[in-house]
Amino acid sequence: MICPKCGHERTHHDDPTIPAYQCPACDIVYHKYRPPQTLSEPSATRQTKRHLISPKLMAIAIVMSIVTAINTQYTERIKATELKKQQDYQAKSQALMQQQELKKQEEKRKADCEQDAKCTGLAPMASNAGVICQQRIERLSSYSFKWTNGWTELIFNHFVWKDNQHSSIVAFDDKLEIQNSYGAWENYVYNCEIRVSDGAVLDVKASPGRL
Numbered sequence: 001m002i003c004p005k006c007g008h009e010r011t012h013h014d015d016p017t018i019p020a021y022q023c024p025a026c027d028i029v030y031h032k033y034r035p036p037q038t039l040s041e042p043s044a045t046r047q048t049k050r051h052l053i054s055p056k057l058m059a060i061a062i063v064m065s066i067v068t069a070i071n072t073q074y075t076e077r078i079k080a081t082e083l084k085k086q087q088d089y090q091a092k093s094q095a096l097m098q099q100q101e102l103k104k105q106e107e108k109r110k111a112d113c114e115q116d117a118k119c120t121g122l123a124p125m126a127s128n129a130g131v132i133c134q135q136r137i138e139r140l141s142s143y144s145f146k147w148t149n150g151w152t153e154l155i156f157n158h159f160v161w162k163d164n165q166h167s168s169i170v171a172f173d174d175k176l177e178i179q180n181s182y183g184a185w186e187n188y189v190y191n192c193e194i195r196v197s198d199g200a201v202l203d204v205k206a207s208p209g210r211l
Contacts, residue, residue: 019102125199129171130155133192136204140190141178149175156192158211168195168202174211 001020002009008025018024021031134155138145149155156171172191179185190206 001030002197004035006183018211052169055151107204125194125196127154128199129159129169129192129194131206132194132199133171136201137176137190137192137206140204140206143179143181146176146185147175149173162193166196168193170194172211174209176206178206 003023003025005028005188006023006026008023010020010024022029032040066080086179107163147155153175156173158172160170160172162168162170170191170193172189174187176188176190178188186208187210188206189209189211191204192201194200195202
């Protein structure tokens with residue numbers, strides 16, 4: 001038998017005590033010996049498998065990256081949509097609040113207008129109040145008096161209804177000074193009641209003070 005390792009061929013000159021399954025030259029057991037190329041085959045196989053697995057792992061990594069990117073885009077899109085909804089809701093809420101505020105202001109303006117005789121269409125009568133009431137108010141003074149309004153300013157700038165029936169208006173202001181018995185000048189508040197139906201003066205009053 002020829003040794004697979006050292007190539008020794010067994011002859012009758014070899015030591016007869018050495019078993020027939022063992023090489024008398026290098027002492028290897030024939031059936032247990034594996035040549036180097038045989039031992040290296042599993043390593044080469046594993047290396048080949050590594051090269052075969054790596055592209056798979058790379059493909060998986062690429063797929064996971066794509067999925068992650070898609071999820072990120074989807075999440076960002078959802079966030080942007082929610083933000084837009086919140087902004088739209090806030091804008092609508094603000095617009096509604098502004099409308100409600102304007103409605104309140106309009107209601108208040110109407111309510112105030114109901115109390116303001118000049119606002120309800122009686123502007124001509126209100127503007128004429130100074131002409132028909134001025135001399136009557138001046139006659140209330142026992143001493144000297146003087147008007148403090150300017151040349152272009154009316155002596156009446158405030159007007160209210162006398163009652164809920166709107167039968168008469170009351171014009172009032174404080175552009176008058178009257179001298180008292182000691183010679184000192186005092187500011188006076190004055191008013192004049194005018195009947196709406198015919199423009200007649202019903203009453204005039206004046207008392208110390210300011211509006």
